[in-house]
Amino acid sequence: MALKFIDQADLTDKKVIARFDFNVPLDKNDPSIITDTTRIDEALETIKYIFNNGASKLVLMSHLGRPDGKPVAKYSLEPVAKYLAEKLDTDVVLSESALDRSIKTLLNLGETKILLLQNVRFHEEEEKNDREFAKKLAEYGDIYVNDAFGAAHRKHASTYEINAFFKNRAYGGLLLKREISALSKIVESPKTPFVAIVGGAKVSDKIKIIERLLSNVTHLLIGGAMAYPFLKASGYDIGTSLCNDEDIALAKKILREKSGHKIVLPVDHLCSKEFGGEPQVVENRNIPEGLMGLDIGPKTLDIYKEKLSGAKTVLWNGPMGLFENETYSKGTFGIAKILSDAPSDCFTLVGGGDSVSAVNKAGLASKMGHVSTGGGASLEYIEKGNLPGIAALRFGLE
Structure with a gap:
């Protein structure tokens, strides 16, 4: 079966949940400072495409660091949320956790367009590829997009098991498309x-x-x-x-x-x-x-x-x-x-x-x-x- 990418999807009025790789390096002395924003910058094309093509909401997911299944303050995605808000010139709401009860409420509010889930690796179920955890994440979107090439070699809940809940509604992002195209020139x-x-x-x-x-x-x-x-x-x-x-x-x-x-x-x-x-x-x-x-x-x-x-x-x-x-x-x-x-x-x-x-x-x-x-x-x-x-x-x- 051919891999489908986001530019083949009808996004009109859809809630999109998308996995990115925002695992960026942070300053050792001040973890609120991102020392290399490349991975976020590479994701912007897909994020902008989703909104320019009619999506109603976008829920972003990522990991950061190795918190080993529990909340660790220095691995918060707060610096990522701030940087995204600056680059996209719009509000980016960061949830308290990936399973925060307020998420569904926020998604039903007209003014919330972009929601970034707190670090998915704050939950041990993520790296265990837990089906129930993947199902809860899947409830946030009508369409799933994976643009996290840097995490695509992991069998984790947000990169692998979540696909079970998006039959014919799962797509690769534009960065993933570029990576596969380039690597194919080496592999094939x-x-x-x-x-x-x-x-x-x-x-x-x-x-x-x-x-x-x-x-x-x-x-x-x-x-x-x-x-x-x-x-x-x-x-x-x-x-x-x-x-x-x-x-x-x-x-x-x-x-x-x-x-x-x-x-x-x-x-x-x-x-x-x-x-x-x-x-x-x-x-x-x-x-x-x-x-x-x-x-x-x-x-x-x-x-x-x-x-x-x-x-x-x-x-x-x-x-x-x-x-x-x-x-x-x-x-x-x-x-x-x-x-x-x-x-x-x-x-x-x-x-x-x-x-x-x-x-x-x-x-x-x-x-x-x-x-x-x-x-x-x-x-x-x-x-x-x-x-x-x-x-x-x-x-x-x-």
Whole structure:
């Protein structure tokens, strides 16, 4: 069954309940301040579309943080409600809880147009995918919209089970539509040469995506702490770089595979005696004793640039080093610059929280083909070709 999107729905005079991903980062010292509004900004297109096409009411749902099924003040959606009200130039009413008795009354009042339910994860039933909880949420709307791509890999009540109560009345939002369209270019038939860049901390976290990509890519460029188990598994010294026995064993297994030759590893490094300390360039693959690798070196960046030249599809997930520290950001920002200069016939997809943060920090996000809002969700979609929240929308639940 084809997935239906909101632009195929008749919204006239309908109450719409919509799941978004407003799981935005908040200031550690002042949780009333949102430090990156990207996920809310990406949702505005769907929200405006719903109202511009005749909906009478809109109930918004989201989670924020990990409150573990109970109300936690620092995870309140109040900053999100305030930001939405500013951007939409209208009142956004925040309920006291997702099951507040006053919600149905508010929905019957003419002046209340937009209602944001308090954090759905304040209820333990959300993450348990509880049917009764989903049924109560479903009572707020005539039509259900899922635009929470970043949470579509979760089988939770507001992303999965709620579909059971909206047979032929469940739709994907416009952000979900863009995400699926972009990821399909990676999953279904990527134009070749196809180059993937994978960084981050642990091989064990990304073993499945690496194995999935190896069968399709021309080259798989490895950076960040991810590189050190591969170098160790290849017989090189890695000093005190981040590494564990499990990751070394996984790296050996991957390198032995038929497609293992597609993996490209750093040939030089930027190191330090301590995490984030004084930098030292190591001009070969072997890292001396007492030093830890914290970024790829300049020769590696040149090699990666050469491997990326002529690519028609590029997937980037994970930084090349400790990019939050300016001293160790050259590798990551260098990759961002290379991708931003890619010719128009090359499709570049940036997926994963740290890579997205890096292209935003570098001011180059607008020059990428697509910057995914879902870290774990985008990886899982590439790995499996579907996600529970999308499958539930497509096929419905009984």
